[in-house]
Amino acid sequence: MISKALEEYVKTMYVLKKQLGEIRVTDIAEKMNCSKASVTKSLNSLKEKGLVNYEAYGKITLTKEADDIAQKALEAYDIVYLLFNKLLNLPDDKAKDEAEKVKKVLSDEALNSLAKYLHTTLGLVNLDCRYDINQKKCRDCIKRNTVKQNNE
């Protein structure tokens, strides 16, 4: 199992790839609020674990596995964000903070239940699965309806 810290690196890199088209040490360090040295070290750990393709001074890319990890985590973020912002009415920035933290600890099962609940309760009526409550679909709907959140 990958550590919390390394997972953070993976997610950060995933977002950077989307946002900037490439993944650079400096940008990772910036986003993670840590030194570049620390980034380099973590990249080597991630390489060990087969999560990153990387040679010193070379291009950095995530492997399929890392990509999946990141995607799942970001999907979780969207769901939890909805809980805090739309259901509990926390201000946007607070909701984001909480989502950031809570998404990291939720199990898949809990996430599914939450997605389902939000789906029905918030009445996301523009969704094609509105009365066909099925966990996979609920999660997909939420994903489609919150894409902007990812480009923070």
Added chain:
Amino acid sequence: MISKALEEYVKTMYVLKKQLGEIRVTDIAEKMNCSKASVTKSLNSLKEKGLVNYEAYGKITLTKEADDIAQKALEAYDIVYLLFNKLLNLPDDKAKDEAEKVKKVLSDEALNSLAKYLHTTLGLVNLDCRYDINQKKCRDCIKRNTVKQNNE
């Protein structure tokens, strides 16, 4: 600020005090799934930080500050447990697992909103503040209605 790890020790000790009437190294190690050596080390850190009264081979007691930390955390547990068990309908054991993890990361503000929401949504009609929605009261009500959960 106290670290996550040390906070876990504090909460464990709080519960042990309630359950067994005293706090012993062996029992802490048992609950925390770690070595007794590790417990001793942590006790010394906690003493440094003024969270525990402790001398080698002596009685262990929590200071007022530690007690407050633990109480707050356990209150958080109750609220989050309700979310997963009563609102999202997760089975009891799963709800407990999630609550255990989520309570650790939620801000006070998020917890208040959540308590409020649960209070109205679950219609805890035996509560004297049912239509006087006030965050402090909601939290108190939930606390009164979930006392058994603490004696896990």
Added chain:
DNA sequence: ATAAAATGTTAACCGAAGTTAACAAACAAG
């Protein structure tokens, strides 16, 4: 083409939290 600036790596270090193994203290029972 080369000098300066930006970027990335390495080495040596730190602190937190854990471990095991050996030892010390406390307690219970004959």
Added chain:
DNA sequence: CTTGTTTGTTAACTTCGGTTAACATTTTAT
């Protein structure tokens, strides 16, 4: 009271994630 068991502590070590400082590489601009 002394002995054996349980309980607690210490010492030496490990791993993880971070740091700074010095160095190497790459890129950019003249």
